[in-house]
Amino acid sequence: MAAPPSSSATASIMLAIYEKKTVTVELYRPLRQYIAFTYSEREAQNLEDDLQALKQMRSDLERPGDSLPTRRDLLQSYFKALCLVESRFPISPDRDHINSITFTWYDAFKQKQKASQQNIHLEKAAVLFNLGAVYSQLGLFYDRSSVDGMRQAAQAFIAAAGAFAFLRDNAAMKASIGSSTTVDVSVECAGMLERLMLAQAQECVFENTIAKGSTPMVCTKIARQVGLYYEETFAALNVAPLNQHFDKTWISHIQLKAALFYGEACYRYGLELHQKEEIAEEIARLKSGISALSEAKKSSKGAAAQILDTITKLETNLNRNLERAVKENDRVYLMRVPSPSTLPPLPAFSMVKSMPMNEVLDASKERMFSSLVPDSSAKALSRYTEMVDDIIRTQAEKLQQGSELARVRLKEMDLPDSILALEGNFTLPTDLKEDVEAVQICGGPAGLEAELQQLMDLRRVNQELLVQTDELLQKEAREDGQFRSQFGTRWTRPQSSTLTKNLQDRLNRFAANLKQASESDARIERSVREHMALMSILDRRPIESALPTLARPIMSLDANEDAIVGALKQSLRQLETLGAQRAGLEDMLKEMKRKDDILPKLMTSTGSYEDLFRKEIAKYDNICEDIAQNLEAQEQLLLQIQAQNDEFAAIFNLEDYKASREKSYKQIAAAIAKFREIKENINEGLKFYVTLQDAITNIKQQCSDFVMTRNIQCREMIEDVQRQMAGLSFQDGKNTGAYNYPSVSQPHQTQRATSQQQTEPVNMTHPSRPQAPYYQPPPPEQPTMPGYAHSLPPYGSTQQPPPPYHVAGGPYHPQQAQQPPPSHEYGQPAYPGWRGPYYNNAHAQQPGSLPRPPYTIPAPYPPHHQSGYYKQQ
Numbered sequence: 001m002a003a004p005p006s007s008s009a010t011a012s013i014m015l016a017i018y019e020k021k022t023v024t025v026e027l028y029r030p031l032r033q034y035i036a037f038t039y040s041e042r043e044a045q046n047l048e049d050d051l052q053a054l055k056q057m058r059s060d061l062e063r064p065g066d067s068l069p070t071r072r073d074l075l076q077s078y079f080k081a082l083c084l085v086e087s088r089f090p091i092s093p094d095r096d097h098i099n100s101i102t103f104t105w106y107d108a109f110k111q112k113q114k115a116s117q118q119n120i121h122l123e124k125a126a127v128l129f130n131l132g133a134v135y136s137q138l139g140l141f142y143d144r145s146s147v148d149g150m151r152q153a154a155q156a157f158i159a160a161a162g163a164f165a166f167l168r169d170n171a172a173m174k175a176s177i178g179s180s181t182t183v184d185v186s187v188e189c190a191g192m193l194e195r196l197m198l199a200q201a202q203e204c205v206f207e208n209t210i211a212k213g214s215t216p217m218v219c220t221k222i223a224r225q226v227g228l229y230y231e232e233t234f235a236a237l238n239v240a241p242l243n244q245h246f247d248k249t250w251i252s253h254i255q256l257k258a259a260l261f262y263g264e265a266c267y268r269y270g271l272e273l274h275q276k277e278e279i280a281e282e283i284a285r286l287k288s289g290i291s292a293l294s295e296a297k298k299s300s301k302g303a304a305a306q307i308l309d310t311i312t313k314l315e316t317n318l319n320r321n322l323e324r325a326v327k328e329n330d331r332v333y334l335m336r337v338p339s340p341s342t343l344p345p346l347p348a349f350s351m352v353k354s355m356p357m358n359e360v361l362d363a364s365k366e367r368m369f370s371s372l373v374p375d376s377s378a379k380a381l382s383r384y385t386e387m388v389d390d391i392i393r394t395q396a397e398k399l400q401q402g403s404e405l406a407r408v409r410l411k412e413m414d415l416p417d418s419i420l421a422l423e424g425n426f427t428l429p430t431d432l433k434e435d436v437e438a439v440q441i442c443g444g445p446a447g448l449e450a451e452l453q454q455l456m457d458l459r460r461v462n463q464e465l466l467v468q469t470d471e472l473l474q475k476e477a478r479e480d481g482q483f484r485s486q487f488g489t490r491w492t493r494p495q496s497s498t499l500t501k502n503l504q505d506r507l508n509r510f511a512a513n514l515k516q517a518s519e520s521d522a523r524i525e526r527s528v529r530e531h532m533a534l535m536s537i538l539d540r541r542p543i544e545s546a547l548p549t550l551a552r553p554i555m556s557l558d559a560n561e562d563a564i565v566g567a568l569k570q571s572l573r574q575l576e577t578l579g580a581q582r583a584g585l586e587d588m589l590k591e592m593k594r595k596d597d598i599l600p601k602l603m604t605s606t607g608s609y610e611d612l613f614r615k616e617i618a619k620y621d622n623i624c625e626d627i628a629q630n631l632e633a634q635e636q637l638l639l640q641i642q643a644q645n646d647e648f649a650a651i652f653n654l655e656d657y658k659a660s661r662e663k664s665y666k667q668i669a670a671a672i673a674k675f676r677e678i679k680e681n682i683n684e685g686l687k688f689y690v691t692l693q694d695a696i697t698n699i700k701q702q703c704s705d706f707v708m709t710r711n712i713q714c715r716e717m718i719e720d721v722q723r724q725m726a727g728l729s730f731q732d733g734k735n736t737g738a739y740n741y742p743s744v745s746q747p748h749q750t751q752r753a754t755s756q757q758q759t760e761p762v763n764m765t766h767p768s769r770p771q772a773p774y775y776q777p778p779p780p781e782q783p784t785m786p787g788y789a790h791s792l793p794p795y796g797s798t799q800q801p802p803p804p805y806h807v808a809g810g811p812y813h814p815q816q817a818q819q820p821p822p823s824h825e826y827g828q829p830a831y832p833g834w835r836g837p838y839y840n841n842a843h844a845q846q847p848g849s850l851p852r853p854p855y856t857i858p859a860p861y862p863p864h865h866q867s868g869y870y871k872q873q
Contacts, residue, residue: 012207013304014200015253016140017133017160017193020126020184021106024062028055030100031089035372043372050368054081061127068138075131079124080363086120087597088372093118107182108133109246115180125167125175125185132163136197139204150208154352157201162355164194183245192236194354199229199257201352206261216271217347223268224348227261234258252300256307259296263289263314265346270321279325280335281343286322288340290315380602380609387613388596391620392589395627399582402631406575409638413645416572418654421547421661422565428543432665435672436543445535445675448528451682455521458689462514462696469700470507473500476707483714490721493713503703510696517688524681531678535671546668548660561651568644571637578634585627592620 028051036044044051057078060066066074090097099118105126107113115122139156143149168190175185183189206222234254237246266289273282293315297308329335410416420427427433443450477496484491497504540546598616602609648654 012203012257012310013253013306014140014203015196015250016136018108019064019130019133020108021111022062022126023104025058025101025103027058027101028052030098031085034089034098039372047369047372053368054085057081068134068141072131072134072138075127075134076360079127079131079361080366081368082120082124082127083361083363084366084368086124088369091118091120105182105185108184110183113182115182117175117180121171121174121177122181122185125171128163128167128171129185129190132160132167132193132197135160135163136200139197139200144204144207147208147211150204150211154201154204154208157197157204158352159355161194161197161201161352162357162360164190164197165354166357166361168194183241186241188236188239188242189245192233192242195229195233195236196254198350198352198354199226199233202226202229202350203257203261205351206264216268216275220265220268220272221347221349222351223261224265224346225350227258227265228348230254230258230261253304253307256296256300256311259292260307260311260314262346263293263311263318265289265348266292267314267318267321269346270318270325274321274325277333279329279333280337283322283325283329283337284340284343285346286318286325288343290318290322291340293318380613381598384598384602384613384616387617388593388620391617391624392593395589395624396586398627398631399586402582402634403579406579406634406638409642410575413642414654414658415568415641415645418645418648418652418657419565419569419572421657422652428547428668429665432668432672433543436538436668439538439672439675440541440543442679444539445532445671446539448535448675448678448682451679451686452521452525452528455524455682455685455689458686458693459514459518459521462510462689462693465693465696465700466507466510466514469696469703472700472703472707473503473507476710479714480710483718487721490724491717493717496710500703500706503699503706506699510692510699513692517685517692520681521685524678524685527674527678527681531671531674534667535675537668538671538675543668547664548657564644564648564651568641568648571641571644575634575637575641578630578637581630582627585623585630588623589620592623 031054032044032047032051035047057074060074061078064071085091091099091101093099102116102118103120103123103126104114104116105122107115108129135156139153139160142153142156144153167185168187172185172187172190175181176187202222203226206219206226209219209222234251236242237251237254266285270282270286270289273279273285293311297311300308329337428436439445473496477500480493480496484495537543537546596616596619598612601612601616
């Protein structure tokens with residue numbers, strides 16, 4: 001029966017199912033009497049709560065009116081209770097069974113028809129039908145004008161489809177066996193209702209797809225699948241026993257919906273074709289959609305006006321696009337329009353499937369009547385379960401052994417790899433292929449040249465910084481020497497070489513480091529040139545192009561190579577088919593065990609358990625026979641493949657190909673190892689230069705500050721000397737002799753230097769300072785290479801320097817370079833606040849100590865050798 005449309009004014013009208021109606025049934029008294037008679041009165045008293053709960057659920061079921069979610073939960077709980085009742089209470093017309101219970105249910109679509117049966121099968125089928133009906137009503141309950149409402153409605157229809165599918169597969173056949181039955185719980189009706197619910201769920205998905213603005217092709221596939229579901233529903237309604245059972249408005253509704261969504265798919269597909277300028281097919285598709293809508297409207301009677309309005313609007317859109325396409329084809333494209341009957345089917349894609357209800361309706365974890373199992377039945381069930389488990393375990397082991405045997409035998413014959421190699425589809429082993437891809441992602445061997453250029457650029461920047469810093473000190477020393485020559489003994493301040501000894505020593509050490517690093521760079525460059533031919537294999541895309549190919553023989557006597565290869569490939573396909581069959585057989589075993597519940601039969605059996613066991617175990621004979629045949633067929637096929645492969649290997653010289661392939665593998669692995677070694681060397685060199693650049697920049701700033709301070713002092717001394725020479729010295733009790741400079745025993749601060757310092761910034765950048773380096777150095781407070789605190793021998797030291805740049809040691813430590821400890825060699829600083837490290841001799845090398853090099857030469861890759869980075873090539 002059709003229910004009211006969705007609450008959304010714009011949503012398409014959909015169908016919901018009304019529940020089946022029933023009559024009152026007395027369950028409590030017959031069941032309690034059976035328990036008291038068969039077991040004991042005490043057992044009946046113990047199960048009083050379960051009996052009352054079952055009675056209450058049946059009573060609630062007879063009086064509809066609860067909310068839909070509450071009704072859904074009641075139906076699910078009652079169905080689980082019925083499963084437990086079925087396994088413990090023999091309800092049937094038999095004299096020895098419970099024969100006083102009769103279940104009566106009315107047809108949901110023809111409410112004057114009813115069915116009455118003295119078994120629980122009709123009751124279970126009716127409950128499942130009502131569960132699907134409630135789910136369908138929930139689907140109409142949600143507001144589909146919102147995205148969330150469309151999603152909830154789709155889920156409800158999917159659940160309804162699952163309930164009707166469960167009815168069809170588990171209860172409909174048993175309920176139809178009785179003398180009294182109704183069409184609504186038949187296998188045919190349950191299947192039809194499942195397709196209807198899937199159609200409406202897919203329609204919700206289509207509405208959501210349109211709301212999201214998806215592409216025309218996506219809309220086409222989803223709309224076409226909606227139409228297919230409705231077409232399947234319409235086809236089921238037109239055959240017995242359903243063709244005379246449903247109201248014609250139902251049939252008209254479903255027929256119009258099928259045509260509507262076929263036309264919708266044609267319309268959306270036409271948009272896609274128009275974008276691709278496939279005008280001829282667009283015209284044919286649009287005509288096909290218009291024709292389907294026209295025919296559906298003529299044959300439909302009593303359909304909802306809303307659907308007819310929707311079809312009319314769609315026809316208008318189709319005709320408008322058809323008119324446009326025809327004009328464009330006549331004026332521009334001039335394509336021949338194909339007949340709609342020659343077109344391939346429209347693409348379709350299902351976004352929904354029936355919800356599995358096995359877990360939702362599983363009663364195995366319910367405790368109702370759990371104690372009501374006779375000892376004989378419980379022991380018999382345990383024995384039968386052990387028999388089934390033994391069969392399952394034995395057969396599963398056979399299947400697994402068969403699959404493992406096939407895998408090992410094929411591996412021994414190098415199949416199917418050799419066939420793939422012959423066809424040019426061979427691939428590297430997974431681990432080797434991943435290593436090659438990692439090399440290619442980071443630039444490959446071709447990218448090493450660019451990284452070498454970066455290395456040279458950074459070295460040049462460091463050299464330029466070092467030269468500029470040394471020129472600052474040399475220029476200041478020359479100017480100091482000129483004034484000393486000019487003024488003689490009147491020029492009393494310390495010589496520059498005395499004050500800059502520490503700075504100059506550090507510059508010399510940096511120069512030595514750069515010289516050693518330059519030698520390491522040369523070794524890297526030389527290694528790249530020498531091994532580029534080896535590493536070039538890694539630049540192949542795809543890398544498989546570097547592998548040897550399995551070629552056909554140059555000369556053939558009987559030209560039967562193709563026949564041999566074809567026969568071998570056919571055998572491999574047959575072996576693959578057998579493997580897929582084994583997987584299916586194993587799944588069948590597990591499913592059979594899951595469904596194999598003989599407790600109800602044990603409890604109602606009046607004969608020998610052994611006879612029942614033999615009858616039930618016989619269910620597994622067919623699948624065991626299938627497994628044995630599968631394994632026997634595989635064994636024969638493997639013998640055939642072995643013979644075919646021997647012939648294949650002899651003709652195609654397979655052993656030589658394997659040797660060449662292994663050689664290629666080793667070459668690729670060696671190229672990867674050499675690339676990684678060089679790559680790590682370059683990376684360590686880059687880190688070294690970036691860190692060294694920070695140190696040189698820092699000392700350059702110190703030299704600039706020193707030179708600026710000396711310039712201030714120079715101007716002051718020139719003024720004093722000129723006053724002395726002009727006889728303008730004042731005798732005010734102050735020292736009128738030479739300018740007093742700080743010494744170890746005489747602290748001094750110059751007031752004029754302080755005032756001058758305030759007007760001229762100390763951190764003034766020297767004009768010759770270079771621009772920013774290629775790589776932005778890290779902040780000084782976070783040195784990149786903390787091991788650089790070790791001192792190095794001066795430039796030109798007679799000691800043999802160890803190999804250059806090693807990440808564990810280095811020429812400096814940035815934090816110490818910025819904040820050297822105070823020195824007492826020259827007393828007070830050159831001007832107030834000055835803390836330049838050229839007054840600090842704390843970094844001077846201790847006699848007899850061996851300086852740690854900035855970077856040393858490593859051993860070959862892999863990196864677990866701890867002998868350094870650069871390797872003598």
